[in-house]
Amino acid sequence: MENRTARLTILIDPRKKKLFEEICARHDLNSSQVVRKLIRQFLLDNLAEDEVPDWLSPRATGSRPGE
Known part of the structure; x- marks a missing residue:
């Protein structure tokens, strides 16, 4: 993981947030881990x-699950 962090605030429909957090929990991940992974993949894809x-x-990040 990066040494420094910055806060990103998003607005999301409460129903989507609840479902997102439930699915994250099923995978033993928190929402921040999943969002970081999604952002990293988006950057690599674009x-x-x-x-x-x-x-x-990908070699530098160590490809740790959820990070």
Whole structure:
């Protein structure tokens, strides 16, 4: 995981939030872990190979589940 963190506040429909948290719990993950994983994957999917910084490359992140 990164050494420093920044807060990201999102607005979400309460029903979606509840269902999201239930599914996260089934996988023994918290919502922050899943959101970080989704953001990381989004970045990798939308950057050209030569744009991916070393710290974001799959090899550098260690590919820990949920992180």
